[in-house]
Amino acid sequence: MSTEREAAEWLDAQDPLAPFRERFRLPADGTVYLDGNSLGMLPEASARRLQDVATREWGDGLIGSWYSGWLTMPQRVGDLLGERLLGAAPGQVAVCDSTTVNLYKLAVAALDARPGRDVVVADGNDFSTDRYVLQGLAAARGLTLRHLDTAEQAAPSAAAVAAAADDRTALVVLSHVDYRSAAVADMAAVTAAAHAAGGLVLWDLSHSAGVLPVRLDAAGADLAVGCTYKYLNAGPGAPAYLYVRREHQAELRQPIWGWFGQTDQFAMGPAYDPAPGVTRFLTGTPPVLGLALVEEGVRLLAEAGIDRLRGKGMALTALAVDLTDAWLAPLGFGLASPRDPAARGGHVSLSHPDAARLCGDLVRAARVVPDFRAPDRIRLGLAPLTTRYVDVWDAVDRLRRLAG
């Protein structure tokens, strides 16, 4: 690929997704924002929707709005998300709680469904909250956490899972796309390996949803969770989601028995009786404003189409890798993401001993917002709806000047 800026401009001119960028609130000072993998940008439609939900639905509709749409938002928005982005048929996804809480709920449900098995297989390099939730469960239930030995820029493999999982294994918990390297796991193959040992698999989709086609149903996935404030652009701390495969729903019970998971909720009967379907995985009162923002974010991605998003995403990361090879490798940068675009998610990770300082300088002196991950990683998050090819070019160009 050419390293001329004109080449990047040409790619933008051909880009069928380019018009979507105008539907977001853009930085007034021309800042290049490459942190959509941490917090996605604000869709203009979401700002309008927020005002509408606040003033018309809450302010005017008041309590009546619970009965004209709010009560079933977790399932309705979950179905939209599931069908359009996660490869999940309706009735299996709900938007609720945080990723951390959902991970806890589904992990407990899975462990309870595999009595007598006392091992959880996980990735020792997974995102912190995933690791901590499992540590807490291991401490509380006397479980053994067995960590996969995954190479730096690789995703956990089916072979590694097959080697680690045995008849003691209740659950395998992995991220679909690694939060540091962006390496993509083979969901179907890994799931099959876990199933061969009799374990269930819980996928964290936080870094894959909205970036590449997730095929939960087709891959035979059992359980999944993920956040909505990254590529789904639902805003800071927006509610997360969970997926429970239909065939497991009757068997599984999550530990936090709340009124939104109850059959005939407003009868407020004496005994908890979990509702049928995915509803039983809900807990407390759903955050309506956050749910509306998830709906808006998913609609935008669905309109763009996940296959086009994936195509542009691979081209964006490929440009970043090419420019890194040409300009940054000679300056002591390493590529900390897979070389094969198909094996990467939506961001490119670079390693450099001075990563923390360089990230600070990029923000302050070069109006580029990357993402630093301790101890030595610079992540460039390339959200296909909002990132231009020239943004990638400008960011790497400014980074080489700062590091040169």
Add this chain to the structure above:
Amino acid sequence: MSTEREAAEWLDAQDPLAPFRERFRLPADGTVYLDGNSLGMLPEASARRLQDVATREWGDGLIGSWYSGWLTMPQRVGDLLGERLLGAAPGQVAVCDSTTVNLYKLAVAALDARPGRDVVVADGNDFSTDRYVLQGLAAARGLTLRHLDTAEQAAPSAAAVAAAADDRTALVVLSHVDYRSAAVADMAAVTAAAHAAGGLVLWDLSHSAGVLPVRLDAAGADLAVGCTYKYLNAGPGAPAYLYVRREHQAELRQPIWGWFGQTDQFAMGPAYDPAPGVTRFLTGTPPVLGLALVEEGVRLLAEAGIDRLRGKGMALTALAVDLTDAWLAPLGFGLASPRDPAARGGHVSLSHPDAARLCGDLVRAARVVPDFRAPDRIRLGLAPLTTRYVDVWDAVDRLRRLAG
């Protein structure tokens, strides 16, 4: 008290809190909204704040806003809420998750801190989600749930707790104000009775916060949770809060180990190490928009002052009771709330065999929004910031016409 409408008008004219009503979005058609005990009205300042957080903090500030205020919002808003409305010195309240999830977290923390004790004392007539959470924990941990035998219009008493709690009792879970009758429990006396047996107490403040002075520190309370979408006016599904008494914080650990409860969160170290203070009771990424709405709601109540709110609240419920005695009792209505204003929270509960139909008719034919609770209760929620004395008069007047 006079039953003339002019008397109610006179009370409104004298009401020092009357101007606060103008700072809320009011129903355009003159609907009398008496359901602030279920969903509070929209403060105009909250609508503006929401737009500001969305466009300026999220849209313009993007990821940087996490480091210029968002990260510590759960604690900052918690301190404001604690100091101004809950009688809690700083460092003991955090705004996070839902009431259901917080109740679960704190109940597990308390149970783990009382090993060898296997009884939870609770109110069999408590709000459904509180009962269900405890049922789930009882099932998971082999606990016995011991229910207090509380009379219909009374709150759980210290004597009843003393009789029920013994050296097997790990935890007592009660609502400060009953969701049906609005009966107020004596927090200090009940807490002392539980402590005498060696148990901890967890209070649900959902129906008391913002209505009457809660004095957690002074009452010796151990733990508390509550929601923010009722009298705190933070909107549908806004985040809830939790209180952990300072002297318990080092000893207690909650079960959902997430990255927002971790020491040095962004180091993402290998092992979970719970942060000092109330921070360790956080789990996942906090819902920023909801937190901002909690802050706005609490600010309004704090400006009005909890003592003035309590004064007006008692006068509003007294008027409702007087009119009920005069007009509704002869029509077959019963008063299902305590007669003593000081023993009541912010709503008045009426019983009537046709309550469900009457509630529907009130909404459709009389533009009065009450709250129905199965099987036979009409709750009139009288939020002191937004309810006028004439609203009470009009509501009871229209109800007697419908039932007459």
